[in-house]
Amino acid sequence: MTPLHKIRPLYDHLRKKFSSVYRPAQNICIDEALCPWRGRSHMRVYMEDKTVKWGIKLNQLCESGSGYVWDFKIMAHIPGLSPYDICHRLISPLTHVGHCLYIDNFYCKCNPALCDSLAAVDTMVVGTVRSNRIDLPKDLIQQPMNRGDMDYRRRNQLLALWWKDKRDVHLLTTKHTPTMQEHTSRTETKLKPTAVIDYTNNMSGVDLNDQLMSYMPFHRKTVKWWKKVALHLLTLCFVQAHILHNKHRKQHRLRKWKLEKFVRTLCLNIAQKGQHAEREP
Secondary structure, eight states, X not given: OOTTTTTHHHHHHHHHHHHHSOOOOSEEEEEEEXXXXXXXXXXXXXXXXXXXXXXXXXXXXXXXXXXXXXXXXXXXXXXXXXXXXXXXXXXXXXXXXXXXXXXXXXXXXXXXXXXXXXXXXTOEEEEEOOTTOTTSOHHHHHSOOOTTOEEEEEETTEEEEEEESSSEEEEEESSOOSOEEEEEOSSOEEEEEHHHHHHHHHSOHHHHHHHHHHHSOOOOOOSOHHHHHHHHHHHHHHHHHHHHHHHHHHHTTOOOOOHHHHHHHHHHHHHHXXXXXXXXX
């Protein structure tokens, strides 16, 4: 019996619904999210970079522009699963249609192998990578660079790029060419690689979804981890419905609804339907 057997019906139903009611745009991203949990569970993990440090980890595939979660997996109960396998499990239904996947250096541990395998199924990849990973060009990493400089190496469709800013930025991409363009921030205008600008603009899908979920958290005290995960999934469901509702309103040139208004209206409609059902003979 798997650790998720108590929430398996809800877990499987939501994954199926999220992927069946909407098709994401070209740019998608995979990143990690946390369901807050500080109690006892072998699935609990610690993530230093997250606002909530302790919890049960979910790997989510999101649309970059809206933050819509197209698919997700609770991976903490599967020991030894590599980032390569995680990416392929999540993106396999979206291959052969020209999507572009954005990932961070956790998923780029497998280096060019992931980029090559996805390029073979018509899926582009853009991801940061650490300089000490194997199979990266050593002559690219070891040469001296001044701030603002860019250098690259190309192998077929795969481009390894190094840009020196305040910190070194290393990218692997099968989408871009090694070009620079002006980018204006709040404080300055400077030249940046096109790949870096594109990566920054499209890697925030999971963070956007986490931000929306933080507006109306459905937190309840419990000593059962599966209850905490079930409530987290219900909150996730509300947020995805809100994203799709606003997409529909945008198509009809209507103003977007705030999340609070959407959730209150949805709950009132559900309650009214329940009352009508009770009155019917």
